Amino acid sequence: MSVKILAIESSCDDTGAAVLVDGKILSNRIANQQVHEQYGGVIPELASRAHQENIVPVVDIALQTAGVKPEELSAIAFTQSPGLIGSLLVGSCFAKSMAMALDIPLIGVHHMQAHVLANFIDDPKPSFPFLCLTVSGGHTQIVLCESPLQMRVIGETLDDAAGEAFDKSAKILGLPYPGGPLIDKYAKEGNPTRFKFPEPRIPELNFSFSGLKTAILYFLQENQQKDPSFITSNLADICASIQQRIITILLNKVLKASQETGVKDIAIAGGVSANSGLRQALQEYGEKHGWRTFIPKFEYCTDNAGMIAITAYYKYLAGEFASLDAVPTARAAF
Numbered sequence: 001m002s003v004k005i006l007a008i009e010s011s012c013d014d015t016g017a018a019v020l021v022d023g024k025i026l027s028n029r030i031a032n033q034q035v036h037e038q039y040g041g042v043i044p045e046l047a048s049r050a051h052q053e054n055i056v057p058v059v060d061i062a063l064q065t066a067g068v069k070p071e072e073l074s075a076i077a078f079t080q081s082p083g084l085i086g087s088l089l090v091g092s093c094f095a096k097s098m099a100m101a102l103d104i105p106l107i108g109v110h111h112m113q114a115h116v117l118a119n120f121i122d123d124p125k126p127s128f129p130f131l132c133l134t135v136s137g138g139h140t141q142i143v144l145c146e147s148p149l150q151m152r153v154i155g156e157t158l159d160d161a162a163g164e165a166f167d168k169s170a171k172i173l174g175l176p177y178p179g180g181p182l183i184d185k186y187a188k189e190g191n192p193t194r195f196k197f198p199e200p201r202i203p204e205l206n207f208s209f210s211g212l213k214t215a216i217l218y219f220l221q222e223n224q225q226k227d228p229s230f231i232t233s234n235l236a237d238i239c240a241s242i243q244q245r246i247i248t249i250l251l252n253k254v255l256k257a258s259q260e261t262g263v264k265d266i267a268i269a270g271g272v273s274a275n276s277g278l279r280q281a282l283q284e285y286g287e288k289h290g291w292r293t294f295i296p297k298f299e300y301c302t303d304n305a306g307m308i309a310i311t312a313y314y315k316y317l318a319g320e321f322a323s324l325d326a327v328p329t330a331r332a333a334f
């Protein structure tokens with residue numbers, strides 16, 4: 001009998017639903033929330049309300065697109081942690097109600113583990129053990145993966161996440177939230193070696209981005225004072241130089257992790273892995289250092305329910321189910 005899973009993702013500001021049949025994603029739908037743009041960041045209360053409005057239509061369309069009826073489902077999966085608690089509650093309550101109504105198992109998924117396993121949606125897939133650089137709006141981690149459900153964080157950020165480094169830099173430049181994709185866009189036209197920003201010396205496999213943010217702020221303030229049109233007339237070069245520095249901070253640590261562990265299958269995941277400069281640089285590091293590199297398809301990099309579905313599939317096969325009184329948590333290790 002085939003395994004059919006409906007997965008729901010509601011950890012932050014996107015409401016996602018996906019349907020998986022026997023390890024293949026048949027639909028992956030998302031409702032983005034525009035309401036936060038005017039505030040320059042995600043407002044948790046507004047996110048919860050928008051999830052409530054979006055969840056039924058998104059689930060409906062995901063099931064219709066996949067051609068799967070609710071009564072055919074084998075299990076319902078949901079993002080259990082980490083995330084905004086109000087957002088997580090909407091997805092978990094919906095998933096529990098549906099699992100109870102259909103009398104099928106419930107599967108709780110860790111959002112960061114799911115970002116890593118987005119690399120298992122399409123072929124080619126990494127071999128175990130592999131290293132994954134998981135870079136999102138809230139996390140920056142190097143994860144050593146021994147098997148689909150056995151992962152260990154071997155390095156992480158001590159302050160801001162890589163996504164925050166992009167978004168906060170964009171904010172200083174006067175770009176709207178979330179600024180990461182805009183820095184990526186302008187960087188394509190710019191010279192990445194024009195301005196030099198510092199690379200922090202952080203021990204072991206950890207990261208820090210707060211010093212870079214301050215350096216960018218002071219650099220721009222100083223130059224704007226001399227020339228009020230400095231940002232507008234150099235936007236592409238500034239974006240390219242900031243992006244370049246964030247990428248080298250990330251990939252130099254991945255190189256260190258690869259040298260220390262001897263692992264040469266290297267994957268990236270999370271919203272920042274949608275960055276075209278990072279994707280290209282990973283290929284270049286790979287060619288230089290003899291890595292096999294893996295990057296999820298664009299739609300599986302930023303928050304999505306397809307990655308929740310693939311993680312739930314491995315949990316289903318391992319018999320790892322959640323009880324109906326499982327509670328979502330804002331923070332959790334995996």
Ligand code: KG4
Binds near residue numbers: 163178303
């Ligand atoms: O994984 P994700 O969708 O949500 C979280 O779990 O945080 O990551 C969102 C982050 C945001 O900081 C956003 O600016 C960044 O990913 N991001 C990008 C790009 N696309 C999304 N950063 C740089 N370049 C991009 N193309």
Ligand code: ZN
Binds near residue numbers: 115136137302
């Ligand atoms: Zn995420």
